[in-house]
């Protein structure tokens with residue numbers, strides 16, 4: 001057996017032990033994160049090994065096994081060739097014709113746009129609700145499937161390891177402006193920094209501005225044209241026609257910089273996320289505490305990308321880097337689930353805990369809780385699924401782990 005057995009019971013005391021360490025040196029925080037994510041990976045592999053052993057004795061074949069498991073990797077760890085293959089596949093998707101009919105979205109001009117359309121249509125249902133994590137897990141999987149099956153991509157969806165580049169994300173392999181980056185930062189235009197405010201205005205956190213804000217003119221997605229949106233209020237950019245589904249071609253812009261990344265998605269954030277005891281606490285950190293300045297790494301990193309469409313929650317999947325950010329969201333959830341195999345992966349309560357577990361945005365207006373048989377509707381972008389089908393990444397239609 002190549003992989004050692006890693007019983008779940010041994011992981012639990014380890015988690016409790018980690019939680020009680022007062023982390024003073026950043027290096028401890030970083031290496032504890034590395035230990036936890038590799039424990040999660042080992043735990044996933046040992047699940048597959050156990051399954052394989054039991055299946056072999058029954059002369060059966062498992063759908064998902066150590067022989068066909070997809071391993072999603074950090075963008076910077078891909079070779080130049082692998083990065084270019086990923087980029088080529090995304091560009092291919094941007095050239096294929098859309099499946100969305102023009103009378104549904106006249107702005108959808110490519111297969112890539114199909115994914116933005118379904119996100120725009122459902123934004124108000126699929127965030128801060130019980131379907132958020134499963135919906136986006138299936139969304140990323142469907143995008144990866146389209147890259148592979150429609151554009152001949154041989155690899156898997158890479159992710160953006162938020163804390164790794166928190167001090168200078170604009171210089172990371174994702175944004176450095178080289179041919180293997182997903183396009184550089186936006187051109188620098190002097191502007192004010194964001195002020196993160198609680199809705200009552202009592203607390204506010206002014207942050208340093210990003211280091212771009214203008215057009216993306218370097219790297220693989222230099223001068224990319226965004227067709228859809230925006231829906232929400234972007235500084236200096238009027239909303240697009242037809243609630244964002246109309247045709248509104250304009251240059252891709254970004255405003256990448258360290259301020260939001262260090263504040264909302266550093267190694268402490270990721271460690272705290274992995275140590276959360278239940279789904280409610282987990283999501284209050286991931287997506288933020290309502291009515292406070294704590295917007296969490298999900299929102300924080302969306303605003304690290306910033307610009308247009310990155311600054312518009314509805315249209316954000318139209319920036320190719322969205323898919324690396326949501327790769328990391330899913331990596332965190334996958335790792336957290338694998339760190340407690342008995343408690344975190346199966347039941348309905350693992351999706352619908354707390355105020356974010358309902359079927360309306362932060363339970364407003366009040367609604368029932370999400371259920372495992374609730375449908376994940378991919379519209380014209382891809383096949384639909386259900387919450388229950390995607391709760392585990394090693395079962396049903398899914399078969400992957402994150403390194």
Ligand SMILES: *[C@@H]1O[C@H](CO)[C@@H](O)[C@H](O)[C@H]1NC(C)=O
Pocket residue numbers: 026029262263266267268269
């Ligand atoms: C992460 O950011 C928080 C808030 O600014 C800070 O208190 C903490 O020390 C940072 N952690 C690391 C590892 O840099």
Ligand SMILES: *[C@@H]1O[C@H](CO)[C@@H](O)[C@H](O)[C@H]1NC(C)=O
Pocket residue numbers: 028029031032035
């Ligand atoms: C991480 O794991 C390594 C190897 O097991 C160990 O030596 C190290 O002390 C661990 N670090 C932390 C911060 O737990």
Ligand SMILES: *[C@@H]1O[C@H](CO)[C@@H](O)[C@H](O)[C@H]1NC(C)=O
Pocket residue numbers: 101103104
């Ligand atoms: C769009 O057009 C098709 C075929 O012309 C029609 O069947 C469908 O109902 C239309 N959809 C909408 C939303 O108008």
Ligand SMILES: *[C@@H]1O[C@H](CO)[C@@H](O)[C@H](O)[C@H]1NC(C)=O
Pocket residue numbers: 190191192193194235236
């Ligand atoms: C918004 O646009 C105005 C006018 O161009 C500019 O002065 C300001 O700095 C911008 N604010 C942000 C947060 O980008």
Ligand SMILES: *[C@@H]1O[C@H](CO)[C@@H](O)[C@H](O)[C@H]1NC(C)=O
Pocket residue numbers: 214215251
């Ligand atoms: C950004 O690109 C658009 C479209 O190509 C162009 O009209 C505009 O002048 C560019 N902005 C700057 C500051 O160069």
Ligand SMILES: [Cu+2]
Pocket residue numbers: 119127136
């Ligand atoms: Cu989203």
